[in-house]
Amino acid sequence: MASFPVDKIRDDFPILHQTVYGRPLIYFDNAASTQKPVQVIRAISGYYETDNCNIHRGVHFLSQRATETYEETRKMVQRFIHAASSNEIIFTKGTTESINLVASSFGKQYISPGDEVLISIMEHHANIVPWQQMCLERGARLQFIPIHDNGELNMEAYRSMVKEKTKLVAITHVSNVLGTINPVKEIIAYAHSFGIPVLVDGAQSVSHLGADMQDLDCDFFCFSGHKMYAPMGIGVLYGKEKFLEAIPPYQTGGEMIKEVHTDGTTFNELPFKFEAGTPNVEGVYGLNAAIRYVENLGLENIRKYENEILEYATAKLSEFDDIRIIGTAKEKTSVISFLIGTIHPYDAGVIIDKMGIAVRTGHHCAMPLLERYRIPATVRASFAFYNTAEEVDSLMEAIRKVKKIFG
Numbered sequence: 001m002a003s004f005p006v007d008k009i010r011d012d013f014p015i016l017h018q019t020v021y022g023r024p025l026i027y028f029d030n031a032a033s034t035q036k037p038v039q040v041i042r043a044i045s046g047y048y049e050t051d052n053c054n055i056h057r058g059v060h061f062l063s064q065r066a067t068e069t070y071e072e073t074r075k076m077v078q079r080f081i082h083a084a085s086s087n088e089i090i091f092t093k094g095t096t097e098s099i100n101l102v103a104s105s106f107g108k109q110y111i112s113p114g115d116e117v118l119i120s121i122m123e124h125h126a127n128i129v130p131w132q133q134m135c136l137e138r139g140a141r142l143q144f145i146p147i148h149d150n151g152e153l154n155m156e157a158y159r160s161m162v163k164e165k166t167k168l169v170a171i172t173h174v175s176n177v178l179g180t181i182n183p184v185k186e187i188i189a190y191a192h193s194f195g196i197p198v199l200v201d202g203a204q205s206v207s208h209l210g211a212d213m214q215d216l217d218c219d220f221f222c223f224s225g226h227k228m229y230a231p232m233g234i235g236v237l238y239g240k241e242k243f244l245e246a247i248p249p250y251q252t253g254g255e256m257i258k259e260v261h262t263d264g265t266t267f268n269e270l271p272f273k274f275e276a277g278t279p280n281v282e283g284v285y286g287l288n289a290a291i292r293y294v295e296n297l298g299l300e301n302i303r304k305y306e307n308e309i310l311e312y313a314t315a316k317l318s319e320f321d322d323i324r325i326i327g328t329a330k331e332k333t334s335v336i337s338f339l340i341g342t343i344h345p346y347d348a349g350v351i352i353d354k355m356g357i358a359v360r361t362g363h364h365c366a367m368p369l370l371e372r373y374r375i376p377a378t379v380r381a382s383f384a385f386y387n388t389a390e391e392v393d394s395l396m397e398a399i400r401k402v403k404k405i406f407g
């Protein structure tokens with residue numbers, strides 16, 4: 001871990017330099033939301049100090065400057081995820097809104113009674129409920145691909161579930177509970193061999209693995225800024241142009257309109273067709289700075305360092321004979337869900353918190369997955385590139401304390 005400049009990186013994250021309950025804050029809740037470097041914080045305050053203005057509609061200087069940054073960022077996202085065109089990049093509130101958009105608009109265009117949508121049992125609620133609702137409305141059926149006990153997707157079952165009636169596959173790239181990296185390229189190629197489009201939920205993958213639309217060849221890809229060092233309330237929907245052209249608008253009003261007359265309205269072209277109302281301009285400024293930050297560090301370096309932290313933490317947890325790790329897939333990102341004997345995760349979480357360590361406890365918005373394991377909750381530690389092995393040691397100390405109190 002010596003070559004990764006973690007101390008220097010930590011200097012960029014002001015929030016990490018504080019104490020809670022008299023102890024240095026240790027932040028292991030990165031799968032829920034990452035912290036923001038000063039570069040992102042400054043980009044947001046800089047927007048309000050010098051550029052604040054509504055975009056697209058103004059001819060004046062400020063409006064033009066803000067519009068330029070907004071549209072430059074769209075191109076930056078296009079490059080970052082290797083999309084073929086910036087028309088394929090839609091700014092949304094985040095992954096949840098991106099998936100809701102596709103479920104609603106794709107559903108209206110392509111889903112009929114008796115059709116099937118295929119998702120997996122390890123999905124976050126954001127990649128379950130929009131499909132569930134859409135299937136209810138359209139008389140379609142939602143099917144769940146099962147997983148193996150180690151948290152890997154059952155690919156054999158997946159292949160057997162793809163049928164003529166299947167109209168879409170929606171799958172998470174990385175599980176927010178198990179850390180499993182799904183073989184999405186293989187999943188996409190198989191669905192495509194039957195002409196079925198695929199949506200990939202990239203909320204948990206993009207900050208660890210990056211994303212390459214040309215390599216994956218998925219039809220839709222969604223991610224959230226706040227899980228990759230950018231602000232909350234900004235996210236991206238990538239969609240292949242042919243699908244974004246074919247599906248109807250999700251919301252109406254604002255820049256998505258071309259002309260309105262008393263007898264009807266025509267809609268703007270891509271990508272504006274899906275960006276109704278005043279957009280989150282400051283969020284886009286923040287996303288711009290976050291992408292630059294991540295690219296500066298280098299996704300390869302990030303992945304290597306985070307893998308080392310994951311391996312270290314997994315080895316340390318395995319030293320306890322009563323810790324059960326939920327999710328032991330071969331390919332994982334830096335997320336570990338676990339149970340400490342029979343101690344309830346909430347009880348453990350309270351003690352761990354009092355040691356200044358932020359972990360998440362609960363169902364992690366993946367209730368069907370936890371039902372699959374017949375457990376109500378887990379403790380989840382999720383690591384980012386600013387975390388250290390010493391911090392992992394502190395978590396082990398906290399676990400020993402939990403065991404002493406409740407064991």
Ligand code: PLP
Pocket residue numbers: 031032093094095096097124126127172174175176201203204224
């Ligand atoms: N999908 C996955 C895999 C997630 O982990 C999350 C958030 O935790 C979401 C979707 C929803 O993301 P957001 O709340 O940013 O829309």
